[in-house]
Amino acid sequence: MPSRATAGYGHGVEQRLSLVTLGVGDLEGARRFYEVLGWETQAAPGDDVVFFQAGPIVVALWDRSGLAEDSGVEDGGGWGGVTLAHNVSTPAEVDEVIEQARAAGGRITREPGKTFWGGYSGVFTDPEGHPWEVAHNPGWKLNEDGSVTLG
Amino acid sequence: MPSRATAGYGHGVEQRLSLVTLGVGDLEGARRFYEVLGWETQAAPGDDVVFFQAGPIVVALWDRSGLAEDSGVEDGGGWGGVTLAHNVSTPAEVDEVIEQARAAGGRITREPGKTFWGGYSGVFTDPEGHPWEVAHNPGWKLNEDGSVTLG
Numbered sequence: 001m002p003s004r005a006t007a008g009y010g011h012g013v014e015q016r017l018s019l020v021t022l023g024v025g026d027l028e029g030a031r032r033f034y035e036v037l038g039w040e041t042q043a044a045p046g047d048d049v050v051f052f053q054a055g056p057i058v059v060a061l062w063d064r065s066g067l068a069e070d071s072g073v074e075d076g077g078g079w080g081g082v083t084l085a086h087n088v089s090t091p092a093e094v095d096e097v098i099e100q101a102r103a104a105g106g107r108i109t110r111e112p113g114k115t116f117w118g119g120y121s122g123v124f125t126d127p128e129g130h131p132w133e134v135a136h137n138p139g140w141k142l143n144e145d146g147s148v149t150l151g
Numbered sequence: 152m153p154s155r156a157t158a159g160y161g162h163g164v165e166q167r168l169s170l171v172t173l174g175v176g177d178l179e180g181a182r183r184f185y186e187v188l189g190w191e192t193q194a195a196p197g198d199d200v201v202f203f204q205a206g207p208i209v210v211a212l213w214d215r216s217g218l219a220e221d222s223g224v225e226d227g228g229g230w231g232g233v234t235l236a237h238n239v240s241t242p243a244e245v246d247e248v249i250e251q252a253r254a255a256g257g258r259i260t261r262e263p264g265k266t267f268w269g270g271y272s273g274v275f276t277d278p279e280g281h282p283w284e285v286a287h288n289p290g291w292k293l294n295e296d297g298s299v300t301l302g
Contacts (some may be wrong), residue, residue, distance in 0.1 A: 006288050012188050013190065013201055013206045013208075013237070013248050013251050015190050015297075016206035016238075017205040017206065017208060018236050018238035018286075018291075018299040019299065020234075021234045021235075025233030037163050037164040038166075039164065039166050052166055053166060055165075055168065055169075056164060056298030056299070058291075058299055059168055064232045070272055071230070071274050073230040073260060073276065073280065073282055074229060074230060074232055075232070076227040076229020077229070078226065078229075079225060079226055080226075080280075081173060081174030081175070081226070081278045081279065081280075082171065082281065083172045084168055084172075084222075085168075085169050085172065086164070086169075087169035087170065101162060110209065115246060117162070123173070123223050130231075130233065131223070131224055133183045140169075140209075142169070145207070147208065147298070148208055148209055149204070150204050
């Protein structure tokens, strides 16, 4: 019997995202930012790729020009239509994480506040300009293992 | 006692990614692409945001200019340094998913093959130019619930 991990392919591509790679110009600086936020990596100093176990998936930092080449795309040079989100359990935690990002040198591109969709969020960008929304969505279930379930 | 979901904040920001939002110019076209791949959403026809439960996290499609404004960033207009990955259990599954992406109208920007890091992968872009690497990484553990664990 096929495992659940492979059984889906007869019906199409499984709904799964395993890894988000963020292209960076200054790997050391980007790595330091996430480490100052409290993130831990097993990467050795000087490694050219830095993996963070981000709850159930993986976030990686890698050279942006190498990532463009590896992905077979042209680099537009700025933001390219992808925003990440870090969901938390309460509005107060949104404020707390935004303050930690600010203290770590992140740029707050939207101060925390109520959102049009009935939640509460703010946005910071990392030193490479990748935006993270820090959000409390009362309609979603945030699970102990870091996963999130649509309401 | 604080739950695991909140206990981390004294030590910094939890290592967690909850949601990846892909900005799109043609929401209907992008939605159709992922649906042809086999992804399912609870969004009603005509909804202006489309959420997919992607294993343990969420992938959303939303208007790209709205996302830029909401994120407080300028749109560079092209690729912006983020590549997603969908990990599978075998090289043969990489080939299979790449063929499904090709059949759904995705552009294959790197045909499947062995990689410099010892795995096997290919890359497609969705109709909006967002790249997905489809990868078999023998050093990572792909779990039944769709989560991935660093080796």
